[in-house]
Amino acid sequence: MNRFLLVIILVLAFGFTSVNAQDFSTHQVKKGETIEAIAKRYFVTPSEIYALNPDAKKELKPNTILIIPLSKAKKPKVVTIKELQGFQKHKTRRKETLYSLAKKYNVTEDEIKKYNKFLYADPLRKGDKLQIPIFKITEEIEAEPTKTYIVQPKEGKWRIAYKFGISVKKLEELNPEMGEVLKDGQEIIVPNIEDDEEREVDEKYSYYKVLPKEGFYRLKLKLGLEKDALEALNPGLAESGLKVGMILKIPFNEAVSVESPSRINLTDSIKDFNTKHIAVMLPFRLNRVDFQSKEDTKKSIVKDRYLDTSLDFYSGVLMAIDSLKTLGVSLHVDVYDTKNEIGEVSRIIDDNDFETVDAVIGPLTSNTFEKAASKLRRYNVPVVSPIGLNLKLYDNVFQSRPPTEKLKSTLVNYIKTDTLPSNIIIISDSKHTQVSNDLKRDFNHAKQIHSRKNKKSGDDDFFVTKEDIEEALKPGKNIVFLETKNEGFVSNVTSILASLIKTEDLSTKTEAVEITMATTNMNAAFTADGVSNEHLSKLQFFYAATSKSYNESGNNTFVKTYKKRYYTTPNSAAVKGFDLTMDVVLRIVSSEDLYMSVNNAPLTEYVENKFAYKKKLFGGYYNDTVYLVNYQDLAIVEVKQ
Template sequence: MKKLLYILSLVLMFNCASTQAQNYKTHRVKSGETIESIAKEYSVTPYDIYALNPDAKKGLKDNALLIIPKSKVTSQTNTTTVKELDGFKEHKVKRKETLYSLAQKYNVEQDDIKKHNPSLYSKNLRRGDRIKIPIYKTKQVVEVIETTKDYTVLPKEGKWRIAYKFGITVDELEALNPDMNAVLTIGEVIKVPNITTEEVKEIDERYSYYTVLPKEGFYRLKLKLGVEQEDLEALNPGLKESGLKSGMVLKVPYSSQLNEAEAETSSSNLSSHIKNYDAKRIAILLPFRLDRVNTDSIYDAKKQIQNDNFLRSSLDFYSGILMAVDSLKNLGISLKVDVYDTKNQLSEVSYLLNSKDLESADAVIGPLMPKNLERVASDLKRKKVPVFSPNLKDLKLSDNVFQSMPSSDLLITKIVNFVKADSTKNHVIVISDSKNVATSNALKREFGSASLISSRKDKEGKDSYYVMESDIVSKLKPGKNIIFLETENYTFVSNVTSILNSLNNEDHQIILTTTNMNGAFENDEISNYHLSNLNFHFPTVSKTYNEDDNNGFSKRYKLVYNETPNKTAVRGFDLMMDVVLRLSVSDDIYNSVNEFPLTEYVENKFAYKKHLFGGYYNDTIYVVKYQDLKIIEAK
């Protein structure tokens, strides 16, 4: 069926190309060509080609026929006339002839005649002189002006600001820059349309700006923004002619909510703000429990590492810290890193506090366990030594504690708000088992019109962890259906995702999500193809980097450790980078919270807020989704 639908879409596409031939061209793929080279040839972006040729994402085949859209960045040419010397003609000067009359007669410049008859610079033309008249041939030289140009990212500029300034969508900007990072940094050089300075739009801080979502029309924008179509067209010249496009950035009346949303997505690159290069002392407290490791036997040591979760996670986390130390040294930051084994014992933590002068540290990372961390924070509070918790959620925060792991409640709030912001959804359905009835009811309160589906029960009234196709079909509505699946049972996940995958079609578009991403969704029994097909969305404290993103940290880690870094190692790197850079960009690490409200690294971002009576908590997370068998950040 999908194959037939795809063929039908191609037929419709070719019909469109034949009836509107002026908007499309075709291209026969030659050996060695890439999407990038073809896009450059026709002055379009790879994204434009993929939009009309979805199969091209799987790779180009020789002789395949591609539909090429009309260039959105019009090529410009500059034609100049160039003359080349083609020989000479001898001329005998007659009575009353002058340089001017000879230049007119032979259609050359007077200076050209002088150039090839140097004596005329010092004497006048006389009757009987024999001079050389240059003969020129002319040709037209057509200079093609590049459709793109380099642009250096300015402070506070994110993708939407640049897209707006140059009159393109965010997707088109990303297509012009396939290697562009998720977050732009000051001074980064990217490609933008080669338009004149007069055509570049300015950002007016008296207004807000909104990025149009897929399938959004003027009616949905009116409901969401409270702005009439006529007002939008007045604020955005050219909108009336072009119509709304997904990813288009619109100027809209000022809205504090929109501006706050923008601030959420604008992170700072602290490495460009370093002002304090003084040596910094960082204390690392981790439960290695090295007293249990038999260092005399490699076999026993390996076995202990495999079986001891504390030791394994501590080593992974520390490996990331070491990579961060190397990166920070390359930035010119001098460090003294003291690493202590807490042995996961409160008595050992007390000993370290009494004997290791932790009060002189600029910052402490760890310990991992709540009681141990609370003891360290309490002891160091008097000296205002910041203590960063790498892994704990929902802590009772004293004034000097930074909880780097976002709270559990934030995960739920984030995905709920994300779904609420999707103006293209038609219906919300919540599927849950009996253990998650409270979550199901909470979602019902958030989405009043949502439909609830519970797992089937056996004769004794216990969960059987399955639903029937008819249970779901009866609740689906035409258009986009957002379906929450709340469970920790992998057989239930397998059952539901298989049914949803079979029901996902043009009439009923299904987007799967959950408030609680857990091991049930990652079980080997769960098809990643189904999750990708369902655009499975979920909130997470850290995104997953993709190896094909040219990630420098991953490459260096592999070179050093001969393996891919896991999430614990990446978190060690990200947290260490953030702590030391905050110490380096601000006179006071506590002030850095206000000066640099959001930072982002390989997989983690940090946006600390202060409790009214207590310490600091990380108030930002990611919403990610499965797409093409990868996990990427959802916009």
């Protein structure tokens, strides 16, 4: 007997309260079967089978008996399967009946008649020679009925899972080869429920995936919704209770996203090789440049920050155009100098044919960008903002820079999903008291520390003492938010925090004190000369960012080519010009247009930037993805979410 099976039987026999005989079934492995197929059949996961059958990880042999945990979602129906093995001869004796023979041989009367057809017309008599069927009888769990479903436009995994009342994990188990991203028209397997039981995703609402260890109280703090409100929006929730991975319908909330979209490499998805027409609008302000000498021109560039930034950005655009050509993409590119004047933007659009333009990149500044977007709405031309924030999102606007509130929500939600308990401390100066109070609402058990004030003037002195922080720390894991834009305050706090980190020492009975520092608003104060990078690394300082820095020592083709062409390393403006141009054009040539690409390419990523556009309920599109990064060994690296 399989030793593990013996252990299970003993556990059942001794009556452990957490296990009973109805929690398990058995399955005899057939030749060619896989764990994935068996798991799918019994509506469990491969990991659940491996947990009870560890030897199956090494080799799955035919005729092996597996312990199968029954699906907790729904008690499966056990069906009896009979396989005809042969016949046994029987000569009828006096007083024998079909009923007594069926009972004797463990078959049914109909099965005896089936293989002795004369009994359909004549009664059973003494001396009749019968052939009694011999069956191999096995019991198996009847799989929940499924059906084939055609993926519709805009549908991702979570939408289909919500529609059929299952988790994304269950959908993936039903379709082990479905891939990371679903395609329009793809065939998948779903539960065979009635049409009127299918739930529709209403775009007027948001949807939230329940995380591990989340109860109604934690959801109330995070979403601001009482238990009754959640149950009213989600029929069946009162009976089932909260479950990990469950998708809840909630009132519309831009900050809430069901899950991170899957990354797409658009270079593998190019399908339209017709010439595409794009326009680039930048505030070069060439009319202000002094071209009398090389030195005068250089001075003009240095003095004019608009020209300086525009040239850097445009250098990245040119690099992208070359890269796109190598991919076989044909481009017609118009470049316009907006002079950073609203009137000039109007003149450019009025004097040129923009009806054939597939997309416009720029202008840079908010006022000129809004003018361009509003005038190009009549042509339904998408206008992509490289750096603008809080833009008026007309229905043709693409804001490529993520909203500021996305940075905070990403950081806060990441900390909330940490299953390890942490002591939260919030340190802020007087200008960031509101930010501190907002964080206190997110982490209601957090301790708040405010910078000290001058006793005479009452002004903020931008410092705290070691004792201020030491009193708030606890043994174990501590997460400290530092909210300020003052360089001196950053230097003061980081040096104190770094000095308070302790490792466990049994000889002195010293408990470990771990300290990690974060901020919801990364700014120049944290990178100033007076702030020690060693302290930031020791504190594993982390924050959310709109972009990440490329690794200069890495094998990056763009960086190498840029250095070769321009004899310098590309700055953030140059990289943004490259990343944004690559993304806009690749989206156009891999979809019907830029608007449709939002559904077809949920997430793209290049050198320093990634793009996952989300549409406002009434309006345009904004980039809804950011990076989480932290300091490690004096380097800034991405934190996987």
